[in-house]
Amino acid sequence: MRLEYTGLSDLNGSLVALEGVSGVSYDEMAELVMEDGSHRYGRVILIEGDKAVLQVFEGTQGISLENTSTHFTGRPMDIALSKEMLGRVFDGAGRPIDGLGELYPDERRNINGSAINPVSRQYPRSCIYTGVSAIDGTSTLIRGQKLPIFSGAGMAHNELAAQMVRQARVAGDDGEFAIVFAAMGVKNDVAEFFRRNFEESGALPRVAMFLNLASDPIIERILTPRCALTAAEYLAFNHGYHVLVVMTDMTSYCEAVREFSSSKGEIPSRKGFPAYLYSDLASLYERAGMIVGKQGSVTQVPILTMPNDDITHPIPDLTGYITEGQIVLDRNMDQSGVYPPINILSSLSRLMKDGIGEGYTRADHPSLSNQLFASYSKVQDARSLASVIGEDELSPLDQKYLRFGRAFEQYFVCQGQQEDRSLEQTLELGWALLTILPRGELDRISDKELDEHYKEGAFETLGEL
């Protein structure tokens, strides 16, 4: 028997309240049928006795207290899953919008997922090469990692993400890549940019896209990453794909959460975001990983634009506390024409230490990247000194540091959007750059490694590389 409730008792923002309901459970899905026969969907977010409060995904425009009838489905929000999702395009709530018809599902799954038992996790160790020196060399991406890109409006984060997706490969190819792309509140151009990119590189048949564009309902935005990650988990752990999840833009997502929270009348914490923003973001980011005994993996590259380029803003701040490192784009580098404008010092990959070096990439990789960091951080000291006393007054050593800094940005960080560097190239380039500095300054590298790799004058012959 299909039980329907006619009319509503209250309306507020995206929330509607019904009274006199029974048998409704928390987090259950509901279907609202409008007078014209169109459907909207909602979720129970509060129930109190015989009163239920629903959050309507498509918004409450056009809804009055009398013109709807509501049906509770008896189960939480779930989506249809099948291997056929690859190559398809869905809206923010996981419904196909590419005109190719409904999916024939293998199973349906709750989009909230559940936490991976820490005991069942496999610690990620194999590295994903992206062909970008600043990532492979100094902030290596590891399979099963969550490594966000912290960017700002107008910087080349989309280009960088597209390049990473295009060039991503693993050493000793042992599985297929699939890409899940979740767009939350992005401009149509951006979604189109990614679609074209996937198409041009021939990746489109391996991509599942979930699009909630800037003009789409805000509440649906809260569902988008959850749908995408449920699909990613299914593809990874049921079909053995190595899934790369690109989520953009997390800032829009968080703002949707804030809007929703304030419409519920919750007590705001920092900058009006709800106190549970950390838990909420964690419930997304922590869905990256690998599971013992399963072949696939879920790797996340969330993109967020820092409001006003402020890394201490709650969104990047909370994200940084959850994710395993971050790649930070820098306004100054971007303005001086460096692509990708990655700020090496504040970028970090936490899982890198266990996935590089002997047996993983190359034995000299850890100490080389360590030295590049240490030397480049001294460049900053030399630069600030130079800005006070002028470059000419610097000691010869500091001048060498300045030269190293410029060369590092120009040759190591900077590369073409279509340029795919092998790890060998990246590491050799790093060693060549270090030869600008006197050998005694390289305190992070053992003498043995220096003997092997430090070739005086290598930088001058760089043109041949």
Place this chain on the structure above:
Amino acid sequence: MSEYQIYSVNGPVVKVTGGRGLAMMDMVYAGNEQLIGEVVGVEGDMTTVQVYEDTTGLAPGQPVVTTGSPMSLMLGPGLLGNIFDGIARPLKDLEAISGPFLGRGVNIPALDLKKQWEVEITVQEGDEVKPGTLYAQCQETAAILHRCLVPAGVSGTVTRAVQSGAYTVEDVLVEVTDPRGKVTQLKLSSRCTIRKARPIAQRLPIHRPLITGQRILDTLFPIGKGGAAAIPGPFGAGKTMTQHQLAKWSDADIIVYLGCGERGNEMTQALEEFSQLKDPRNGLPLMNRTILIANTSNMPVAAREASVYTGMTIAEYYRDMGYHVALMADSTSRWAEALREISGRLEEMPAEEGFPAYLASRLAEFYERAGYVETLEGKEGSVTVIGAVSPQGGDFSEPVTQNTKRFVRCFWALDRSLAYARHFPSINWLNSYSEYTVDFKDWYSENVSPDFAPCRQRIANLLREESQLMEIVKLIGSDILPESQKLIMETARLIRLGFLQQNSYHPMDTYVPLKKQLLMMQMILRLYDGVKEGIDRSIPLSQYTATGVFDAVVKMKYEVPNEDLSKFDDYAALIDRALEQVNTANS
């Protein structure tokens, strides 16, 4: 049919009607799936319950069953080497039941009920016992003897005692009859509420350091056994790394490692590493002395609030057996945020930054459970608490950091700029402090060397002078400094690179005994004093640096093995030779 029923559901906060029998802090099972919860408020007929699991699917009218007692833990042999969630359910057993993703409503005991332990009974019928009397013991792991003590509030005559032999945690071993005739059954396991500190005989002054093998901590900012320390730092500064190092190498008997609202992969890593690494003192796997508690950031937030008490109660339980326990809580900020989140759902009036007004008192309660004590049995034991703090935006003025600072005597401030320069451990030596330094002067001079405290002071002074000189150098460059100040800069660089920086991936450098720490300091000061003499005779510093002796001393941490410190004699000779070489050339 239960008399209590769910009335409303809002996230983890569930309101229950049906009677007035529920007591504050009672543990309950809510709903058809029997989700674990705790009573947090009673208002007339309406009781508020905080549920420790995802509440999807709960509906009004579903039953609520009370256990009639506060949230408690089953304690006994089998805790060591295991990993639990925030309310002490063993994660390995959860995996066996619900697979790689955590299920709900799985109520399993913390201990293996079937396992037989080889138990030695230490009382006989007719013995008088009082709280703290040892009645049974068994070898829990190769290094740790599990000692069962008569709990507080139980005393009288032993009226029944079994023979030594193999028993499970549920078997009754001893019966005690008190003068009024009340019989108490004692088993290998016991139950203990988590929110109240376990009773002790008395607190003792903190008089000896917890040796961590980390140079900057042992030398500059030591923590005492039974003390409390906070590690605040922005993301990426190395809080977890420092906590892991302490868990691996500190000389506590037992480590309770609490991953509170942090990353899942970090717990996996801890589990993996601790199983492989060997305890430097006895060669057994480190996991043998470790208990992991994991409430990762995507596990239910209400259980996060409980997890710190779970960890603390387990730590106190082993302390009462006479062990020195260290509790690492990573991170207390997530716990504070859990308090804030639940407080918000309970619609309490927020104080600073939305945190509840009782934040400070909860933090104080937690840190005050640390201490060096005389146990009921009369032995000495301690719980040391080391809490990581994750301040929002790396800003130490936020409420959790500030309130924590009031209740700890040891503050290890992590610094983002040091981390950016890959200086690890990135503990800022100017912002950090330890109030124990003075207390341990005598201990260090008795147990290491009378020279330790003076050396430490000189090293600290050099670092401070460097930071003052840095102000000048930043403005005008280092060239114009007088030679003696250049020497301070050079020596401070040596201290930073050669002493403070410690490579946790290097097999020898990851743990350094106190004796070696002292010798390293002595080498650095020997070089400083020698060069200082030369500079006073107007020999320029550059002549000494040209000999390469500074660079050689920087690398001594990798060259002198921990087991064989005689190699320091070579360094002393090397320094003397270099000094002499320059001095003769100038004479």
